[in-house]
Amino acid sequence: MARAAFFVLAALATGSALGLILKKNAIHGALFLVVNLGSIAVLYLMLGAEFLAAAQVIVYAGAIMVLFVFAIMVLIPGKEETGPDPRRAYRLLALPLGAALLLLLGGVVAGRLGAPAAAGAAGDAGALGRLLFTRYLFPFEVTSVLLLAAMVGVLLLARRGA
Amino acid sequence: MVPESYYTALSAVLFSIGVVGVVIRRNPLVIFMSIELMLNAANLALVAFGHRFGNLDGQALVLFVMAVAAAEVAVGLAIIVAIFRVRRRLSVDDLSLMRW
Numbered sequence: 001m002a003r004a005a006f007f008v009l010a011a012l013a014t015g016s017a018l019g020l021i022l023k024k025n026a027i028h029g030a031l032f033l034v035v036n037l038g039s040i041a042v043l044y045l046m047l048g049a050e051f052l053a054a055a056q057v058i059v060y061a062g063a064i065m066v067l068f069v070f071a072i073m074v075l076i077p078g079k080e081e082t083g084p085d086p087r088r089a090y091r092l093l094a095l096p097l098g099a100a101l102l103l104l105l106g107g108v109v110a111g112r113l114g115a116p117a118a119a120g121a122a123g124d125a126g127a128l129g130r131l132l133f134t135r136y137l138f139p140f141e142v143t144s145v146l147l148l149a150a151m152v153g154v155l156l157l158a159r160r161g162a
Numbered sequence: 163m164v165p166e167s168y169y170t171a172l173s174a175v176l177f178s179i180g181v182v183g184v185v186i187r188r189n190p191l192v193i194f195m196s197i198e199l200m201l202n203a204a205n206l207a208l209v210a211f212g213h214r215f216g217n218l219d220g221q222a223l224v225l226f227v228m229a230v231a232a233a234e235v236a237v238g239l240a241i242i243v244a245i246f247r248v249r250r251r252l253s254v255d256d257l258s259l260m261r262w
Binding site for chain 1: 163164174176182183185191199205206221225228233235239240244246255
């Protein structure tokens with residue numbers, strides 16, 4: 001049952017990822033990415049990461065994708081990739097290179113197939129919160145500084161006549 | 163019960179698709195979305211490893227990756243909008259210089 005669910009979700013995630021990179025229209029790509037992020041959120045649930053599944057839906061599918069769709073609507077692209085491709089040879093090289101990368105990564109994964117799995121429950125959102133505020137307290141606080149810096153930077157960049 | 167190696171294999175596939183997307187597309191917005199795809203593939207691998215070894219460090223790391231990705235998207239989109247304001251078109255092949 002869980003295996004069947006995994007394969008359905010994996011097919012959904014792979015198909016939507018291919019749709020993202022193959023569709024000419026950027027807004028279609030954004031909607032494909034939303035499907036991809038949603039299916040990965042369900043995979044997080046299957047791995048017992050409830051908090052991350054919720055954060056994925058709220059932060060990625062919510063905030064980040066809204067930002068993307070907004071930017072796409074403002075910039076109205078879609079006509080940019082129509083003309084003749086000035087670097088066609090390089091782009092034809094991309095597929096074999098991507099396939100080689102996939103083979104490499106697949107080899108790494110397959111090499112670890114027989115590794116013994118450590119048993120044990122990972123814990124729930126409460127345990128994750130405790131971990132964040134004990135061992136990862138300093139990175140957690142640095143994250144807030146990073147977000148503040150990003151916010152100030154974006155305001156500076158978006159100012160008219162900057 | 164799905165073995166964790168299935169998740170890492172799916173993560174490898176998604177990461178490779180993201181790399182190909184970054185290389186073959188000319189629209190910076192789509193390239194950005196492909197980068198998000200790669201970040202998500204890495205996150206999935208982290209969660210799968212955390213599940214495998216029964217601890218939460220992978221999940222904590224994913225949370226930080228999400229925060230960094232949010233900051234990166236905000237700044238990146240602002241840069242793209244700023245470039246678009248000056249050049250009125252969007253294609254990474256035009257952007258070979260760090261100035262405009």
